[in-house]
Amino acid sequence: MHKFTAPPLSFVGNKKYFSKIYLEFLDFALLSGVINKQTIFLDCFGGSGWLSHITKQRFPKNRVIWNDYDNYQERLERIPQTNAIRQELLRIKEKNLSKEKTKQEILKVLNANLNYDLRTISGYLTFCGQTLKEDLSNFVPSALEKITKTTIKEPIGYLEGVERVQSDAVNLIETSAGGGGYFLILDPPYLQTHSKSYEGYFNLSDYARLLNAIKKPYCLFGSAKSDILELLSLVEEKEQIKGFCVYGESFTKMNQGIKDRDYLIYNF
Structure with a gap:
């Protein structure tokens, strides 16, 4: 299986900078007994496929499903x-x-x-x-x-072994994950951020729909700019939200030296 250090093509919100923390988290989930050989990883907001790629690298024998809603494959x-x-x-x-x-x-x-x-x-x-x-x-x-003279390399083997689907993320969760055995990877477009680079606008009502649909176990990426922790606290009475934890944080340098704080949140 070929290894990549970044997605072959740029994609807004790809989690390249979160890779180390995410892989550590997967090991933590494995040691916690949440992940086993039968676990099916469902990358609900697949984007560039980066999280699917590194998940398949870490667990090559497990099923990994990439929701290519944005048609990155094309x-x-x-x-x-x-x-x-x-x-x-x-x-x-x-x-x-x-x-x-x-x-x-x-x-x-x-x-x-x-x-x-x-x-x-x-x-x-x-x-x-x-x-x-x-x-x-x-x-x-x-x-x-x-413009640089760097040639884009052919993505040979980039998503080898990963299953590709195209679906509305919430519908995918409701139809696929209901039977259990799934681990949800949730990386939705962040609230209160520029969204023109996404195929569809993801607003507050979409987020509410997502939080109603998700099922444990899952990991969720969010941003301080989107007030993700406050939002989860407001709906923590819901069984699927109750007991959520922050596993790790990452800081992304934005324009004019401003740093954006992102979170890896999980709930087993």
Whole structure:
């Protein structure tokens, strides 16, 4: 099984920085008797598949189900096309044309490629980590200055052995996890955060629906910015929430040196 140090393609909210804590947590759950050879890991908000990948690395004989709601698999399949477009953009950059001519050249490349990976390509044509989900009509030609020559590696074996499904996360929990034997991995979009990079907006009512559906055992990722601990405390009378614990914290450096605090919460 191939090992990766990060998801092959960027994805907002991927848990690369939480990997060490998460793997330690899995060992803790194993020692606690919560995880065994029959446990089925259900990655309900699969995103880039990173948590599914490292879970399968840690427990290769267990079933790991990745909910690819955002269709990350399609982006992986388009990596050869993405690399070809990146090479074209690099050639345009090296021409040192005027802004208008640069934009015209870029549009020719984009128009010649149907159904390209918008999220990755927009990263080459925008600043400050911005991604344009709908179209690239407002891209900034000068953003080409930050494009790198690094080729995206083919994701050979990245999700080998992982089962892929596409479903609404709450529906997936209600239909799959009801029979027991499942361990839920919950990494929903954080509340009160920028959500344009996700396929669907996840608001407070969605969170309430999720908290009504989840079943022990589970782990849940949340953010201090989203007041996740306060939210769980407000509904702690619910059996599936009662007794929740924080296993670990991680700090992510944001813009202007501000650090965001994220939590790994669990309940057995």
